[in-house]
Amino acid sequence: MQTGQTEIIERVRNYVYENFLYMHTNFELRDDDRLLEKGVIDSMAIVEMISFIESEFGIRANEDEVSEANFGSLSCVARFVGEKQSSALAS
Amino acid sequence: MCGIAGIVRRFPTGVSVKTLGKMAAAIRHRGPDGYGFYIGQRVGFAHVRLSIVDLAGGAQPLTNEDGQIVVTYNGEIYNHPELRRELEARGHVFRTRSDTEILAHGYEEWGVDMLQRLNGQFAFAIYDRRSEVVFIARDRFGVRPLFYAQPNGAFYFGSEIKAILASGEVDAAMDRRGLDEVFTFWGVRPPRTAFAGIASLEPGTYGLLKDGALWLRRYYELDYPEAREEPADVIEKLDELMLRSVGMRLRADVPVGAYVSGGLDSSITASLASSASPHTLRSFSITFDDPQFDESEFQREVAEDVGSIHAITAIKRDSIAATFGDVLWHTETPLLRTAPVPMYHLAKLTRERGIKVVLTGEGADELFLGYDLFKEDSIRRFCLRRPASAGRQRLLDRLYPELVGRGRGGEFWRHFFLEAGAPSDPLFSHLPRFLLSARIKDFYTPEFKAGMGGVDVLGELRGSLPVRFFGWSPLNKAAYLEMTTLLSPYLLSSQGDRMAMAHGVEGRFPFLDHHLYEFASALPTGSRLRGLREKEILRRWASRILPHRIKERRKQPYRAPDVPSFFERGSPAWVAEALNPDALRRVGVFSPTAVAGLTRRCGAGFATGFRESQALVGILSTQLWHRQFIETGVSVQPLAANGADVVLSETIPALS
Numbered sequence: 001m002q003t004g005q006t007e008i009i010e011r012v013r014n015y016v017y018e019n020f021l022y023m024h025t026n027f028e029l030r031d032d033d034r035l036l037e038k039g040v041i042d043s044m045a046i047v048e049m050i051s052f053i054e055s056e057f058g059i060r061a062n063e064d065e066v067s068e069a070n071f072g073s074l075s076c077v078a079r080f081v082g083e084k085q086s087s088a089l090a091s
Numbered sequence: 092m093c094g095i096a097g098i099v100r101r102f103p104t105g106v107s108v109k110t111l112g113k114m115a116a117a118i119r120h121r122g123p124d125g126y127g128f129y130i131g132q133r134v135g136f137a138h139v140r141l142s143i144v145d146l147a148g149g150a151q152p153l154t155n156e157d158g159q160i161v162v163t164y165n166g167e168i169y170n171h172p173e174l175r176r177e178l179e180a181r182g183h184v185f186r187t188r189s190d191t192e193i194l195a196h197g198y199e200e201w202g203v204d205m206l207q208r209l210n211g212q213f214a215f216a217i218y219d220r221r222s223e224v225v226f227i228a229r230d231r232f233g234v235r236p237l238f239y240a241q242p243n244g245a246f247y248f249g250s251e252i253k254a255i256l257a258s259g260e261v262d263a264a265m266d267r268r269g270l271d272e273v274f275t276f277w278g279v280r281p282p283r284t285a286f287a288g289i290a291s292l293e294p295g296t297y298g299l300l301k302d303g304a305l306w307l308r309r310y311y312e313l314d315y316p317e318a319r320e321e322p323a324d325v326i327e328k329l330d331e332l333m334l335r336s337v338g339m340r341l342r343a344d345v346p347v348g349a350y351v352s353g354g355l356d357s358s359i360t361a362s363l364a365s366s367a368s369p370h371t372l373r374s375f376s377i378t379f380d381d382p383q384f385d386e387s388e389f390q391r392e393v394a395e396d397v398g399s400i401h402a403i404t405a406i407k408r409d410s411i412a413a414t415f416g417d418v419l420w421h422t423e424t425p426l427l428r429t430a431p432v433p434m435y436h437l438a439k440l441t442r443e444r445g446i447k448v449v450l451t452g453e454g455a456d457e458l459f460l461g462y463d464l465f466k467e468d469s470i471r472r473f474c475l476r477r478p479a480s481a482g483r484q485r486l487l488d489r490l491y492p493e494l495v496g497r498g499r500g501g502e503f504w505r506h507f508f509l510e511a512g513a514p515s516d517p518l519f520s521h522l523p524r525f526l527l528s529a530r531i532k533d534f535y536t537p538e539f540k541a542g543m544g545g546v547d548v549l550g551e552l553r554g555s556l557p558v559r560f561f562g563w564s565p566l567n568k569a570a571y572l573e574m575t576t577l578l579s580p581y582l583l584s585s586q587g588d589r590m591a592m593a594h595g596v597e598g599r600f601p602f603l604d605h606h607l608y609e610f611a612s613a614l615p616t617g618s619r620l621r622g623l624r625e626k627e628i629l630r631r632w633a634s635r636i637l638p639h640r641i642k643e644r645r646k647q648p649y650r651a652p653d654v655p656s657f658f659e660r661g662s663p664a665w666v667a668e669a670l671n672p673d674a675l676r677r678v679g680v681f682s683p684t685a686v687a688g689l690t691r692r693c694g695a696g697f698a699t700g701f702r703e704s705q706a707l708v709g710i711l712s713t714q715l716w717h718r719q720f721i722e723t724g725v726s727v728q729p730l731a732a733n734g735a736d737v738v739l740s741e742t743i744p745a746l747s
């Protein structure tokens with residue numbers, strides 16, 4: 001099933017707040033904020049986030065897809081998940 | 092190996108034997124074999140003894156022939172027979188066979204220049220009654236500890252901070268900046284400690300105290316006069332230095348054992364010790380239930396190869412939480428790692444098996460560029476010369492295959508290393524580690540952060556670097572930073588001296604012989620790290636004494652279980668108590684809200700990365716440390732003068 005972009009962003013944002021920003025309660029995470037640059041997640045946490053995204057949205061990220069372009073921000077994640085779900089529906 | 096403590100008053104108001112007895116009692120674990128005092132009008136010394144050399148005659152404090160030079164000393168002077176011959180030739184008359192007496196006569200003969208002649212690991216205080224000067228010193232690399240405080244013009248010193256606090260005359264208070272260093276470097280860089288107003292004498296430094304003023308001076312500097320080419324006889328020279336260093340460190344009147352990790356360095360020291368020792372070598376290892384930490388297969392192989400009688404201590408996950416509080420009592424500083432805990436158990440086993448002295452491989456990774464951090468530095472510099480090259484960046488994956496393979500970190504993984512700092516930054520090599528460790532500061536309360544007043548510990552470290560640092564090659568800069576930020580402040584103390592001495596075991600470190608250090612630091616860096624092959628020259632030489640499989644074994648970082656140890660079913664009640672919001676508020680360093688989030692993730696099994704595991708260990712250890720030292724304080728029953736091996740006194744009795 002295709003998930004809307006806004007919903008993907010909100011679900012991932014909530015996940016990030018709950019798991020990686022619990023020590024920064026006043027932090028405002030915007031859709032285009034670079035997660036790594038802002039110190040929101042580190043290279044270890046990205047792995048955890050990708051696992052969450054895979055199970056939450058029923059997709060699978062290949063090794064070469066683990067990149068800034070696909071997971072660097074909430075917007076990037078939403079676009080990547082949307083494309084993955086679309087291609088799964090098409091096939 | 093022993094423990095020392097003392098008081099130097101500004102005016103001759105007397106030093107009470109009861110106060111010295113309390114100071115000695117606080118560090119009795121360092122010297123369970125005996126104790127003694129020197130009691131004077133201005134100066135009082137205490138000593139607890141672990142008898143290793145001259146078992147019958149080595150009691151302390153000890154004086155020279157006329158009683159004018161008084162010594163209390165912790166450590167070993169390995170070249171004491173040679174120095175003794177030299178001093179006897181100059182007319183000094185020795186009453187004992189102990190290395191302590193070398194200090195009394197050596198000071199008399201050479202003054203503070205004696206330090207240049209000492210080969211060993213030591214911390215001592217010498218009272219020169221003629222000039223009313225107290226002379227304190229610590230060995231070149233900071234193997235043996237020495238702390239001091241100077242409240243109101245008086246001077247208190249001790250092998251451990253608890254000795255100073257036990258006097259009842261020095262207050263225990265948290266040093267925010269010291270804690271901030273722990274949460275960056277894993278340990279506090281001397282002269283700072285985690286306690287406000289209590290300093291650590293820097294390695295390679297001595298102090299002269301007169302009329303209440305302490306004058307400090309460094310007598311040994313780390314240097315890296317790197318040669319362009321290896322000398323032709325480099326292997327022969329290394330062979331000679333290794334044999335001599337191990338041979339000197341076997342000098343003892345008790346059997347000397349060895350710790351065996353299964354890696355190259357301790358295999359070398361165990362092998363050389365086994366060959367040179369008159370006894371069948373006793374070796375000791377840590378094994379882990381968890382295979383990701385365990386090296387027992389290699390340890391057994393080494394023990395078999397060197398023909399030692401081998402014993403192990405098996406560390407289970409619950410061993411960590413069960414003894415973490417005891418370990419903190421001995422480290423006297425918060426920790427970011429649980430790695431000292433197994434070392435505590437290892438020393439306990441060693442002592443139970445009747446061994447008081449062990450050789451270990453500590454220092455080889457610093458001298459011969461063994462840590463992954465050194466390779467990481469080279470690869471990061473290589474990548475940053477052509478940032479667009481994906482091929483170069485993939486070298487980072489090769490460096491930590493176990494983490495990358497598990498983690499699928501891809502581009503993000505590389506980003507972490509490549510964005511950590513510019514090659515022009517003097518701390519470039521260490522920034523990934525420092526910045527990762529510093530993530531625990533996200534948990535600070537706003538008040539604690541504000542109370543720090545904008546302290547920048549990285550800036551302070553940059554500012555403290557000697558001018559010659561900037562002329563060294565990148566790998567030598569990294570080696571210097573490793574020696575000064577980690578080796579002495581953390582490895583030799585929290586994992587080394589404190590864990591061994593908690594059970595009255597003396598560690599000896601053949602790789603930290605200063606002649607060997609000077610040899611290694613003058614080699615081309617390519618002799619130590621060739622491509623991605625670490626400790627290259629050491630491996631080349633070790634083919635003479637070790638089987639191929641051990642000699643070529645890749646370095647495995649020593650780690651111990653962390654988060655699961657504190658969150659498994661049946662974990663001790665103190666964990667929840669320490670993380671309780673009220674307890675956190677009482678200490679004031681970490682935010683209860685932030686810690687609640689971490690606790691939730693730890694409990695759910697999600698906190699598996701370095702960032703959160705270090706945060707958890709840092710928070711738990713800070714809470715325990717604060718409770719033990721700041722809230723409860725150090726309270727001991729004094730050791731009584733009538734049970735002492737020696738009580739020296741000035742002719743005029745002490746006033747109290």
